[in-house]
Amino acid sequence: MHRAVHIRRLPRLAAGLQWRQRPRWCAPGGTRGLATTSDLPTAIPPTIVRRACSDPGADSEADHQYSLGWAGATPRTALVVKKADDTKADEALASIVEWLQTAYPQISVVLEPAVYRQFRGRLPHVRTVAPGSRDEYARVVDFVVTLGGDGTFLHVSSLFREQVPPIVPFSMGTLGFLLPFNVADFPTQLHRVIEGSTTLLPRMRLVYSKHGADGALDARGRLNITNEACIHRGTYPHLTTISCYLNDHLLTTSVGDGIIVGTPTGSTAYSLSAGGPIVHPLVSSMIVAPVCPRSLSFRPLMLPSSATVRLQVHRQSRGRATAYIDGRDCGELLQGECIEIRRSPFPLMCVNRDDLAAGWALDINQLLKFNRTFSYPHESPFSDRPPGALDE
């Protein structure tokens, strides 16, 4: 059983404030009038502990939930993310930043450049990364707060090349698979994160790479996938022929609109629309699902997460195709070109509800409208009698 949550620690933090004479966010940093992250300290490695299980009979080996801690330290830098044009999240962002700077003055708050420009007047102590210094996110950020929908959450993955700091995802309204917390509860949740008494759900990611017909790696290199990679013919009129390889063995050659390779997290995204199963995020697996295949028998596949999957536009395919990652266009694939997908060693560590099973059960029912039973009794009340027995 993980230890209880103590919200009462706030006073100690306020005391800590006395100790630090000059709040860290007073140091303005420098490039071209921007308050940048250049003088911020490097991130504290979080301590991520597999939670012991209160049930002595349980298979603790298999319990993949984790607790987040900071090994005695406290986090010093938070990245707060929202879409630049999402005005509905503006007030929440300002409230969170102000709350953080009051309750935890030792914590510097970083915003992405576009959001920084929007708020620098209102929130004078926030910082941003200098142009071209994208690696600064990985260098300084201890944890990430996201405000908005799934897209905002997915975006975070693209800011970090490899390891992503723990993410605290807030919904502005409807909760969801990726958004377990309502923004109205931010003080409680952020306290727990900073104090190191919260539950982490590791969300497996995949790594995508694109290769020419000669096998050469595309200039854009390897990209992280949170939901799915997809090859789709888009508006190209001819069906695309795609060969799918598992660890270099030809698994199948599919003619159709496309193929999806997804994570368990992505199982409730595009893969679900394409007919894939609903996969709990703790299952370590990749989904392969077809999009409108010219076949009656392309049932979705669940492959081990150790698999390497290669999708190649067949050299004789009439149609070309486009590659997508998490819904974003990643460029055209000509005949013979391929993408390769394998597990990323860097899952997203997402702060989550303590009872993951209950939350997931709620989500598939409320969000996906899972297993809505017909209202109308079509069974035959006469069926338990011999035919014609009713009237005699």
Add this chain to the structure above:
Amino acid sequence: MHRAVHIRRLPRLAAGLQWRQRPRWCAPGGTRGLATTSDLPTAIPPTIVRRACSDPGADSEADHQYSLGWAGATPRTALVVKKADDTKADEALASIVEWLQTAYPQISVVLEPAVYRQFRGRLPHVRTVAPGSRDEYARVVDFVVTLGGDGTFLHVSSLFREQVPPIVPFSMGTLGFLLPFNVADFPTQLHRVIEGSTTLLPRMRLVYSKHGADGALDARGRLNITNEACIHRGTYPHLTTISCYLNDHLLTTSVGDGIIVGTPTGSTAYSLSAGGPIVHPLVSSMIVAPVCPRSLSFRPLMLPSSATVRLQVHRQSRGRATAYIDGRDCGELLQGECIEIRRSPFPLMCVNRDDLAAGWALDINQLLKFNRTFSYPHESPFSDRPPGALDE
């Protein structure tokens, strides 16, 4: 456009009552103290007119809705059906019978024997069919009122060997595909039926026959199907191998739990659970759907209603099977035995809502929870930009 409904006709009916000195339900009939149907006149053939369509551009040929009329006569005998043990329908039955006997005293009310025994004290003028006189229903009944669920409705089909009189189906609660009217509205609906100003929906039925391995017709003869015929292995442990023939041509041989052959009406019953499409009742077609087939590629089939389908337990099948009609067990099928299904020339003529399309749209949404969209936006708001474009 069909003519407007005139509920005001009730006075004329009352006048008609004056003319008939002795209400018809006073004639007690006779076998063993039962008030039987033996002295009732034969049924009036209803006039069923394809409704003209108000839209001059519409394809009136294809508009399969009908109006019910009585060619100047008025109906004289109503059969009111409920399950004998369905006590929730007791009051509704009594109310309807009493209302009919008051508003239309020339109409005799017939009940099935078990229901008759239950109500003969309370409703002295009702009648029933004499034991062994099942053909009396077809001889005397002008229209049928059903009270209860789908099973009650389905049961009516079994009371008539061939033609079934128009049916007015009332739900005791939730409306449904087969139950368009709430019993609370019975005076309005029954007025319209008796006055001949109501809409009929013809529901195609199928005819089932069972044959020995030598082709001989089973002693039970031909039976009508409203929803579906099904061959299923039940609890027999081995999968059953069933050959399916279309007009004597082998269509497929299936190994699995079973095969369903259904009507459009049955498309929202067992066939839907087995993965079949939702078929509007005006589509003239048979569904063939597998139950847990040992195949990835047994997609449901829609055959023309003129088809003859034969399902034969394969002579080398390891498992036997059981035949079901509308959920009722119709006996075991040994290896080599078969059932044959073709369209019945006698559809069920069901009184329905005037606007069938609107009612059907409502039903599939409310009852089947058709196309419930996910609440949660899984699309990426960033997807219309190049990756990484967000923060620059």
Add this chain to the structure above:
Amino acid sequence: MHRAVHIRRLPRLAAGLQWRQRPRWCAPGGTRGLATTSDLPTAIPPTIVRRACSDPGADSEADHQYSLGWAGATPRTALVVKKADDTKADEALASIVEWLQTAYPQISVVLEPAVYRQFRGRLPHVRTVAPGSRDEYARVVDFVVTLGGDGTFLHVSSLFREQVPPIVPFSMGTLGFLLPFNVADFPTQLHRVIEGSTTLLPRMRLVYSKHGADGALDARGRLNITNEACIHRGTYPHLTTISCYLNDHLLTTSVGDGIIVGTPTGSTAYSLSAGGPIVHPLVSSMIVAPVCPRSLSFRPLMLPSSATVRLQVHRQSRGRATAYIDGRDCGELLQGECIEIRRSPFPLMCVNRDDLAAGWALDINQLLKFNRTFSYPHESPFSDRPPGALDE
């Protein structure tokens, strides 16, 4: 039973040739050196007779197969169609034209302009339609011969505004749903067509129209659909919200990649990939099937052929969409715009195999690989015994 086929009639035709002193194809017609159709006589209306059925017990009303005849006349003009760039069909086209001109010299052969230009040197007597005279096809053509794949067949539908003459479709290789005859058999099949002793399969078509947000009909007017109309988001990143109306009643609002409205003929095309049922061409129905819907519960629908279906891009849809007919791009749909689909009064009359049921059964098995049973016995041979009974 339809009358037997008499291939021996060829001599009588040769005699007919004597009577017509000047073969009709000698009249060169005129625009700019083209041998056009301008002096050809108008088409002979074919006599299409519902085939009587040899089985006295059968429901002949429902037997929708037809025989083609010419009411004593013989056809005078044949249109022969192939794709201009399909060189594999070149020899077949030349053979057919030469055979027609020898065996039936009274028959003029028309080619589409691009094909005409290709063959005018080799086949001096062929004709074509003058530029801008597309209605000439409808005026003069008695029957159409197609050489090639499904696309060639589908193309014919676009050459005629309303009624299409009977089509004799030849495959250059694999037979298929739309291509019942191998080109190697052309003399037999064409004899039967010209002599009026062949079987017609009417393939229902749909009519498509596109409307602005104000309801105004698009300038391109109404177009015929052989397989399906489809609204699809294509590469547009946001899911499209589409409202689907049945006879002006809202049936459902779908978020997803798109919606397909298909004919029975189209049930084995894109709709099948999207999860729709396999529909026999004699079923009079429209299929509505979703493409990757954001819903677990959008089961395909079968609507009556009398239905009018309207698909409207929702006014608040984030994404636009594109309309497609039979796979061709028919333009973008903005928010509020819609397409309307109803049955065409002009089915395609396709010359087909005499035994339609056998041919269709063959097609779904050979072409679609329908219901391929697993090779591997996963049933338990022990399952008919109590557990553990094996070893005692």
Add this chain to the structure above:
Amino acid sequence: MHRAVHIRRLPRLAAGLQWRQRPRWCAPGGTRGLATTSDLPTAIPPTIVRRACSDPGADSEADHQYSLGWAGATPRTALVVKKADDTKADEALASIVEWLQTAYPQISVVLEPAVYRQFRGRLPHVRTVAPGSRDEYARVVDFVVTLGGDGTFLHVSSLFREQVPPIVPFSMGTLGFLLPFNVADFPTQLHRVIEGSTTLLPRMRLVYSKHGADGALDARGRLNITNEACIHRGTYPHLTTISCYLNDHLLTTSVGDGIIVGTPTGSTAYSLSAGGPIVHPLVSSMIVAPVCPRSLSFRPLMLPSSATVRLQVHRQSRGRATAYIDGRDCGELLQGECIEIRRSPFPLMCVNRDDLAAGWALDINQLLKFNRTFSYPHESPFSDRPPGALDE
């Protein structure tokens, strides 16, 4: 890379034979004339080593293939299993036993009682377990050879209460997921097993228990599941209402024919027929799939292998149900009774092909006929041009 296989070791074994003066199988054991296992030594614990991976970039943590070894010892007791009534396996059994006794005379061969009785005349040195001594299998058997179909393989699981020795499964004909080796290759495969140079595939099992409405464990205790547990209404006419709990949280309540909870191994058995995904055996997960649910939206679920799933017949369910394990009837479930399923700590260790990915790819293609593409091109060759462009 695992070390190469050396079949040449046979001479050393023959030498070993010299050393052991009296072949172990000469010791006849004793109960009532049976040569029992009572004097056999206890089994040697196999050494099961996770295979190192030759690809330095691979995620070796996730590579769940194992090598079988015997830690310097050699196995001393083999159990050979076939169905008692499977006469097709008789010759293979005799050949294997004779080969084992010649090549490895130190190995005792054990048969199940019914098979022992059949072969004791022909194979004088075989042994069997004494009546009521079922635990002897676990005490003495070093590895198991199965001859027959899937059922024979599944049966082995029931002979051992907990840990099952490594299994070498031979098919008598068609290879399959569970049967990677043809019996014709038995000398090669058995050499490799006994020499400790073979590949093991661990197949996760589940543990089933049945509980009364008061929670009490059923007298039959806990049983192992190799493919699936299933609750099904069988021939009971009313649909069964089953509540499904995940770690004590209500996940869903299903009305329908039944629910399946399966292993990855079982994903190609009954779950596949019910619409479940194809799951690679190295994925650590449980499948929950409905059987003919009265819902459009019961998509199959993949749960983490650490989950505890409880299926309870709802207290208000109209219908009862029957529990099945791997196809065997395990008794009726009344309203309120439940079954509980969790991961077994004892997977089946199956000797397998060295290249698991290639073998699995072959199996899903050859056995399941996975993704058979339509033969017939339904795409439109005209679709890449504007409509009507063909003839200009």
